[in-house]
Amino acid sequence: MDDAARAELTAALHRIAGGDRAALKFLYERTGAKLFGLCQRILGESAAAEDALQEVFLIIWHKAGQFDASHGSSPITWLAAIARNRALDYLRAGKRRFEDIDAAAEILDTRPGAEAMLETVERDQRLAACLNGLEPRAQNAIRAAFFGGQTYDSLARQAGTKLATMKSLIRRGLLQLRACLSHG
Amino acid sequence: MVLAGEFVLGLLAGEELARAEADARFPAAVKVWQDRLMVLAETVPPATPPARVWAKISATISPRLAVRRRVWWLSGLAGAAIAAAVSLWLTQPAPPRDIATLTTTTAWRFDVQVSATALIISPEIFSVPAGKSAELWLIAPHQAPKPLGLLDAHAALAVARPHGTGLVLAVSLEPPGGSPAGLPTGPVIGEVMLTKL
Numbered sequence: 172m173d174d175a176a177r178a179e180l181t182a183a184l185h186r187i188a189g190g191d192r193a194a195l196k197f198l199y200e201r202t203g204a205k206l207f208g209l210c211q212r213i214l215g216e217s218a219a220a221e222d223a224l225q226e227v228f229l230i231i232w233h234k235a236g237q238f239d240a241s242h243g244s245s246p247i248t249w250l251a252a253i254a255r256n257r258a259l260d261y262l263r264a265g266k267r268r269f270e271d272i273d274a275a276a277e278i279l280d281t282r283p284g285a286e287a288m289l290e291t292v293e294r295d296q297r298l299a300a301c302l303n304g305l306e307p308r309a310q311n312a313i314r315a316a317f318f319g320g321q322t323y324d325s326l327a328r329q330a331g332t333k334l335a336t337m338k339s340l341i342r343r344g345l346l347q348l349r350a351c352l353s354h355g
Numbered sequence: 356m357v358l359a360g361e362f363v364l365g366l367l368a369g370e371e372l373a374r375a376e377a378d379a380r381f382p383a384a385v386k387v388w389q390d391r392l393m394v395l396a397e398t399v400p401p402a403t404p405p406a407r408v409w410a411k412i413s414a415t416i417s418p419r420l421a422v423r424r425r426v427w428w429l430s431g432l433a434g435a436a437i438a439a440a441v442s443l444w445l446t447q448p449a450p451p452r453d454i455a456t457l458t459t460t461t462a463w464r465f466d467v468q469v470s471a472t473a474l475i476i477s478p479e480i481f482s483v484p485a486g487k488s489a490e491l492w493l494i495a496p497h498q499a500p501k502p503l504g505l506l507d508a509h510a511a512l513a514v515a516r517p518h519g520t521g522l523v524l525a526v527s528l529e530p531p532g533g534s535p536a537g538l539p540t541g542p543v544i545g546e547v548m549l550t551k552l
Contacts (some may be wrong), residue, residue: 192416195412196409196413198432203403204401204402204404205400205401207402207403207404207408208402211402212399213527216469218535221408223534224529224531225408225411225412225532225535226531228412229532230531232416239430245390247397248390248393250391251396251397252389254396255393255396259417260552294496299394299398302394302395313364313392313395314395316364316366317365317396320365321365321517322366323366335381339490341361341364341366342357343358345357345361346392348360349360352391354373
């Protein structure tokens, strides 16, 4: 996301905090498809994904005032975190059946090409490059946790490894990610 | 602090989670990891949501008639034809009368009033619960509950006046925006039977 788009979304969030419904509509038009894609990634193409998206925007309507751009927060990161949390809540509440093995295998797939959809900010590109630099098993496990709301237990079971192995795989991956980012 | 990264991934539980949360540096570390990992969300292709999603959001955030106890006058106007509106100059509709008080197990209280055309539910003591909506239902004898709308701490809710005996008003706690099912999904926390309408 470029700086102009970021400023536009930040301004919209401020107006929403003041009760501006047109600003919510604007935000929905700009980010609804992105956030719906995220809800669907977590919940599948289901009524639950629609319900989650609806609730996401009602949460935004009530909590826009809590967004704080002064610490360099990105509005889209803030919005995506709300959408991911809400969709995972739905997933955990069993509003969608838990991943069967085939669907889980799909989640464990790497998704080449998807990264091409990244926004063009340098920071985001670096993050993506660092993620892609992780060993595939670690990258897959991190993705499965991020999108699947899974536990260490279920990740280990699916990958056919021991719990301790899964923990160290993910911890190593996160450390590697951090190191990669700080060396930019 | 790699624990914060595990937390953002939703992998921390039990003792590990308690230990992490006891650390004063934890919240800041979570924020940093949130920024790092949320780039994963950016890798998801967008999908256009169906139009009904915005329609529901829009309906939920629409401003309601905000002036308590003057709602009856407006609702009278809304339903009236031009001729009737003219006659309003001569004879305004009778003011609404109190017919019931609806209280809940959460110690909320609502005045229920009826006018010639409207049923008006006004919050006396009520705060919108965090992360929930309070939804009002009308239940006729032997029928499924009918949603009347979401209760708002700052505005009266006016609906078309129902008719009948044994009508019950009920309040349930629902996800934000109200029950997605058209029927109560959360606990019913209060109800009152109305006198014959």
